[in-house]
Amino acid sequence: MDGGTRAGIGRFRDGRAERRFRAAYEVAMGLWPPHEVFDVETSFGTTRVYRCGPRDGEPVVLLHGHGANASMWYLQAAGVGCHRPVYAVETIDDPGGGVQRRVVTGSGDSAAWLEEVLAGLGLERVHLVGLSYGGWLALNQAVYGARRLASVTLLDPGGLARVPLRFMVTLLVTLLAMAAPPSWRRALYRVVAEWALVGRPEIMAPVVAGARGFRPDRSPARRFGDEELARVAVPVQLIVGGRSSLVRPAEVVERARRLLPVVHAEVVPGVGHAVALEAPELVNDRLVAFADRCRGGGGRSPGPDA
Numbered sequence: 001m002d003g004g005t006r007a008g009i010g011r012f013r014d015g016r017a018e019r020r021f022r023a024a025y026e027v028a029m030g031l032w033p034p035h036e037v038f039d040v041e042t043s044f045g046t047t048r049v050y051r052c053g054p055r056d057g058e059p060v061v062l063l064h065g066h067g068a069n070a071s072m073w074y075l076q077a078a079g080v081g082c083h084r085p086v087y088a089v090e091t092i093d094d095p096g097g098g099v100q101r102r103v104v105t106g107s108g109d110s111a112a113w114l115e116e117v118l119a120g121l122g123l124e125r126v127h128l129v130g131l132s133y134g135g136w137l138a139l140n141q142a143v144y145g146a147r148r149l150a151s152v153t154l155l156d157p158g159g160l161a162r163v164p165l166r167f168m169v170t171l172l173v174t175l176l177a178m179a180a181p182p183s184w185r186r187a188l189y190r191v192v193a194e195w196a197l198v199g200r201p202e203i204m205a206p207v208v209a210g211a212r213g214f215r216p217d218r219s220p221a222r223r224f225g226d227e228e229l230a231r232v233a234v235p236v237q238l239i240v241g242g243r244s245s246l247v248r249p250a251e252v253v254e255r256a257r258r259l260l261p262v263v264h265a266e267v268v269p270g271v272g273h274a275v276a277l278e279a280p281e282l283v284n285d286r287l288v289a290f291a292d293r294c295r296g297g298g299g300r301s302p303g304p305d306a
Contacts, residue, residue: 017213
């Protein structure tokens with residue numbers, strides 16, 4: 001199996017763990033603006049998708065990070081949704097509103113699953129956006145299933161470099177620290193720049209519940225080879241946190257520029273891995289501007305390159 005996939009069908013450890021997650025998930029999705037809910041049938045199971053924003057225009061499609069769900073995009077739903085249709089797709093093998101029935105075994109299956117979701121929604125041309133593991137999925141789609149893609153935006157993504165040990169250690173420390181007093185979490189945040197330590201508790205509650213009660217674990221997302229990245233033909237935007245624990249900003253920007261059709265790349269100073277949550281106004285502006293630019297409609301400039 002490719003790195004970045006679960007070894008089996010994702011499921012909760014027991015009924016109590018699932019109930020705890022469902023209660024927290026419902027509260028977190030309450031942060032979204034008015035929206036529609038779709039359950040899209042695929043050969044891998046039922047995928048939950050949330051939609052908001054106008055009816056017309058090429059949509060922005062959002063892919064969340066490992067162990068998260070659509071609630072994490074509430075700031076993009078509100079901000080980007082003022083300009084374009086927004087769809088938040090929940091990964092089939094993460095805890096959320098969907099039901100998995102078949103194992104996703106690697107890059108081919110991941111691309112096939114997302115292609116089926118987009119087809120099921122009737123979306124022919126989309127601006128695909130992914131954070132962290134969602135960035136890996138977005139990049140994977142650009143390599144193995146780009147037919148419906150107008151552009152790809154990678155937010156501190158997996159796939160451009162190997163997942164470093166420091167990232168795994170930081171995640172573990174962050175999960176353990178979630179039970180600490182707020183003052184301790186704020187102090188630790190200043191050291192490791194992990195938004196989860198200081199972010200909205202409504203967003204973190206289902207993530208923590210899933211981390212503690214959802215199995216099996218997912219292996220770290222694999223690094224794409226040079227020959228794979230050279231196949232990408234759609235415009236790419238790359239935004240990384242200056243204090244990211246997942247990537248070394250200068251290195252991934254250099255590799256992306258060398259191998260991908262990068263239109264815009266940016267390192268956001270002082271921001272960690274969760275760039276969409278830590279710098280939502282900047283990210284929203286870049287997403288709208290890039291979609292405008294790739295549509296060929298003479299939209300705003302996305303801002304200065306890194």
